[in-house]
Amino acid sequence: MEIYEWIYAGVCVLLAIGFILVRTIKGGHLGLMLKILASLGFVISGVMGLCYTEAVGPGKLSIALIVAGMTLGMVGDILLDLKVIYDCDAWYLNTGMLAFGLGHICYFVALTLFAIGEDSAILVPMLVALGVSIALTIAITISSKSMLHLDYGKYNVQTIAYTFVLSYMVIYSLLLSLYLWYFWIAFAGLVLFFASDIVLSFQYFGGKIESKPMIAINHGLYYLAQIVLLAFIFII
Numbered sequence: 001m002e003i004y005e006w007i008y009a010g011v012c013v014l015l016a017i018g019f020i021l022v023r024t025i026k027g028g029h030l031g032l033m034l035k036i037l038a039s040l041g042f043v044i045s046g047v048m049g050l051c052y053t054e055a056v057g058p059g060k061l062s063i064a065l066i067v068a069g070m071t072l073g074m075v076g077d078i079l080l081d082l083k084v085i086y087d088c089d090a091w092y093l094n095t096g097m098l099a100f101g102l103g104h105i106c107y108f109v110a111l112t113l114f115a116i117g118e119d120s121a122i123l124v125p126m127l128v129a130l131g132v133s134i135a136l137t138i139a140i141t142i143s144s145k146s147m148l149h150l151d152y153g154k155y156n157v158q159t160i161a162y163t164f165v166l167s168y169m170v171i172y173s174l175l176l177s178l179y180l181w182y183f184w185i186a187f188a189g190l191v192l193f194f195a196s197d198i199v200l201s202f203q204y205f206g207g208k209i210e211s212k213p214m215i216a217i218n219h220g221l222y223y224l225a226q227i228v229l230l231a232f233i234f235i236i
Contacts, residue, residue: 016223039074049233058117062110069106076100125175133168150205192225
């Protein structure tokens with residue numbers, strides 16, 4: 001990484017830490033404003049990575065799509081915090097989940113285009129990931145209800161669909177990493193997103209929405225995932 005890339009990453013880390021501290025201790029509108037700044041910092045860093053990259057063709061388009069996914073993640077961040085502030089479940093949670101889901105679709109297209117540009121096989125990873133993620137989604141849904149006693153309520157369909165998207169991206173990026181070593185970085189980032197959303201599920205569907213340790217862990221994992229995605233952008 002070049003020096004300017006280290007600077008961008010450092011600023012993002014400081015913004016994320018500042019937000020997590022405020023969100024854990026106080027929250028409210030101040031927490032929301034700091035979350036917007038932290039998320040915007042990652043998006044801007046991604047844009048700078050896009051501007052300075054030496055990648056061309058599919059590689060550059062892949063970076064642009066990753067930045068688009070990060071932007072959608074920022075929108076989802078804002079919507080989920082608005083849900084907490086105004087205690088309005090339906091609209092904010094549904095649109096927030098949709099934004100995050102669309103963001104992961106951007107990541108899927110980005111990784112696929114980059115793999116194609118590097119002449120990597122994609123059909124087998126796509127099909128294998130499809131089968132594994134369906135099985136994983138079923139297992140997660142059953143165990144979360146029967147063993148972890150999570151109650152999805154009226155968000156049952158949305159949560160299952162989102163679980164499938166997350167599971168698919170984790171498995172797909174893992175399989176692609178068998179062809180190109182730096183896809184391991186994308187895989188690590190997506191695993192961190194997955195872990196963050198597991199914690200978030202306990203908060204929203206397990207009655208622990210105000211748990212301060214979970215707030216800190218959830219956001220810590222999420223922003224660490226953003227940092228890893230930035231590393232992937234700067235490397236490719």
